[in-house]
Amino acid sequence: GYIFAVTGESMEFRKLRLSDREPYERLKENLPDITGWEYSFDVLWIWDVRESVEVCCGADFMYLMSVSRGEKVFYPPLVADPADTGRAVDELAAYARENGFPFRMFGINKALLPYIDTEKYAAEADRDSFDYIYSAEALMTLTGKKYHSKRNYITRFKAQYSYEFRAYVPADLAAIEALYDRWTTESDHETLRLERSAILRALKFCEALGLKIYVLEVGKELIAFSVTALDARGVAHGIFEKGDTRYEGVYQMINWLTAGACFAGYSVVNREEDMGIPGLRKSKLSYYPEL
Secondary structure, three states, X not given: OOEOOOOOOEOOOEEOOXXXXXXXXXXXXOOOOOOOHHHOHHHHHHHOOOOXXXXXXXXXXXXXXXXXXXXXXXXXXXXXXXXXXXXXXXXXXXXXXXXXXOOOEOOOOOOOHHHOOOOOOOOOOOHHHOOOEEEHHHHHHOOOHHHHHHHHHHHHHHHHOOEEEEEOXXXXXXXXXXXXXXXXXXXXXXXXXXXXXXXXXXHHOHHHHOOEEEEEEEOOEXXXXXXXXXXXXXXXXXXXXXXXXXXXXXXXXXXXXXXXXXXXXXXXXXXXXXXXOHHHHHHHHOOOOOO
């Protein structure tokens, strides 16, 4: 097999396991910036519905590889010393070359770029994959003129509906599936089946991952739900948020209630990318991301 420069071991990949979460989180602590979703084990695990994520790991490194649009891709390498990032990228590029596929890596952020030879590798921005990063405090308080319409929606929702906001319990599963299937009639993006499977995966592994899942009910009807992962160093990930738009203000309400329940003590919230979907982009921009 290919010989590492950093570790001196053969590079062998295997399927990602839930038990990889602990070493992943430990190594991630060495990274200068972990706001991207590519740096969240929980997000990677939830979206790995096809079990295509593979890992190669040792005591002081973890390399992850997956498949996107039919091509193998790597995630940013986790190494004990960020100064080894460049060498790790070189090793993965060599591995790709020796195994006959193009070298591509998702999610390298600006904090890691100084460790990588940018003359050797072309770094390109992909607008459809940009993460939306928000101030946690801003989402909790919605203060200021720019959030005036959001507050109005919430006020009208409170006046119009008698609602309950509570933590998810397994008995909610069927209602969440039914809500998602109703919601899909309003959307036509190509990842719907994948997203549905990812939501079910989040519900299945919510305890093991420590996810925060909440539901919003009016009467006895479940009309919205949210899935949040609380990460290290003040980063929260808003992974899913779905609502029944027959209830005016449902999205503003679930967003605000989730923020109040989850984001205290956190500095930023990553609500992931918009995948180039115009309606989703408009919605995410309406909350004024910081990045």
